Amino acid sequence: MTSVLYDAPGPRAKVRNWIYSGVFLAAAAALAWWVLSSLADQNQLDADKWSPFVEGQVWTTFLLPGLGETLRAGAIAMVIALPLGAVLGIGRLSDHTWVRSIVGAWVEFFRAIPVLMLMLFGSAFYVQYTGVDSAVRPLYAVITGLVLYNSAVIAEIVRAGVESLPRGQTDAAKAIGMRKGQVMTHVLIPQAVTAMLPALVSQLVVILKDTAIGGAVLGLAELLSTYRQISANYSNIIPTLIVIAAIYIAVNFALTTFASWLEGRLRKSKRSTGAMVPVSQFDAGDNAGGGAGAI
Numbered sequence: 001m002t003s004v005l006y007d008a009p010g011p012r013a014k015v016r017n018w019i020y021s022g023v024f025l026a027a028a029a030a031l032a033w034w035v036l037s038s039l040a041d042q043n044q045l046d047a048d049k050w051s052p053f054v055e056g057q058v059w060t061t062f063l064l065p066g067l068g069e070t071l072r073a074g075a076i077a078m079v080i081a082l083p084l085g086a087v088l089g090i091g092r093l094s095d096h097t098w099v100r101s102i103v104g105a106w107v108e109f110f111r112a113i114p115v116l117m118l119m120l121f122g123s124a125f126y127v128q129y130t131g132v133d134s135a136v137r138p139l140y141a142v143i144t145g146l147v148l149y150n151s152a153v154i155a156e157i158v159r160a161g162v163e164s165l166p167r168g169q170t171d172a173a174k175a176i177g178m179r180k181g182q183v184m185t186h187v188l189i190p191q192a193v194t195a196m197l198p199a200l201v202s203q204l205v206v207i208l209k210d211t212a213i214g215g216a217v218l219g220l221a222e223l224l225s226t227y228r229q230i231s232a233n234y235s236n237i238i239p240t241l242i243v244i245a246a247i248y249i250a251v252n253f254a255l256t257t258f259a260s261w262l263e264g265r266l267r268k269s270k271r272s273t274g275a276m277v278p279v280s281q282f283d284a285g286d287n288a289g290g291g292a293g294a295i
Contacts, residue, residue, distance in 0.1 A: 039238060049236040053243050058230060066226040067247060073139055073222065074208040077146035081207065082200075084147065085154025090184060092159045103155075111152040116213050119145030123218055142214030150207050157203065161196035162188050194266050201259040205252045223247060 009017060039045050052058045091103035110118070122144035126132045132140055165188055173183040215225030227244055231237035 042238070044236070044238045049234070049239045052230070052234045052236070053239070058234075062226040062230050063223070063243070063247070066221060066223040067251075069139075069220065070208065070211050070222040070224075071251075073142050073146070073211045073214065073220065074204075077143050077150065077207050077211075078204055080143070080147045081151040081154060084151040086158050086189075088151060088155035089158025089162070090189075092155060093162060093184070095180060107152045107155045109152075110148045111156070113149070115145050115149040115210055116217060117145075118148050119214055119218060121145075122148075138214055138218040138220040141218055142211060142220050145214075146207050146210060150203055153203055154200065157196050157199045158189075158192070161192035161199075164195055165191055194263060197259060197263045197266070201256055205255060208252065208255070209248065 036045070043049070088103055088107055091099055092107065094100050094103070119141050123137060123141035125144075126137050126140055162184075169187055169191065170183055173187045178187070211220065211222050212224040214220035215222040219225075224244055227237065227240045230240045234240075
């Protein structure tokens with residue numbers, strides 16, 4: 001039996017696949033055994049190392065406040081970086097050369113600089129030229145670095161998403177009298193969102209994780225930085241890092257699950273509506289009497 005993507009494996013190929021799977025599982029089991037053995041040798045699996053995490057004090061004093069600071073910094077950076085990146089991405093597609101040049105230089109500049117350096121520049125700027133209180137200065141610096149870097153990356157995602165659409169979408173929209181701005185906002189961007197969503201979600205996960213850089217360098221009291229206080233009180237650095245990693249995994253999994261659900265809803269919505277674009281939504285001038293077509 002043959003698929004359009006691959007040839008169905010024959011008897012020998014199936015045997016090889018079973019062998020490869022068995023070897024992989026054996027290697028994974030051996031690696032897990034080695035890790036657990038190493039932890040046991042260092043007494044990191046002792047009950048007293050893990051018991052603090054079943055008590056409420058560690059969570060209420062360290063982990064939950066740190067998680068809250070991580071989510072606050074990440075959420076603010078996302079709320080600013082997403083629309084800014086969308087505007088920059090549209091600017092890169094402008095018909096005006098001077099707009100494309102300025103926006104392109106902005107995007108390439110901030111995309112090439114490490115986010116840590118942008119955070120450090122932000123911190124130095126707030127120290128030298130503003131009266132921002134020292135208590136919130138790390139938060140401001142982290143958000144500034146995250147927004148500048150990730151808005152540039154999101155701009156490239158938006159540009160690539162729009163350019164991936166068939167040229168006929170633009171031609172059909174112009175044929176019914178839509179202007180360039182209307183074509184972009186009502187035809188291209190809505191269709192490109194579904195294609196861009198996986199890359200956008202990946203970038204949002206990066207934003208959330210990069211808040212840890214601010215904790216390590218600028219003293220932001222985010223989730224990862226809490227391992228210092230917990231391990232200092234309970235001498236359990238490895239269990240603490242494992243628990244914090246599990247929290248990151250849970251939060252990012254929730255974000256990607258929501259994005260997958262949203263992507264499915266968007267695809268169903270487009271199938272149910274037939275992607276019809278009513279002309280009455282646009283200021284088409286003399287073309288307002290034209291019929292709406294499927295774009």
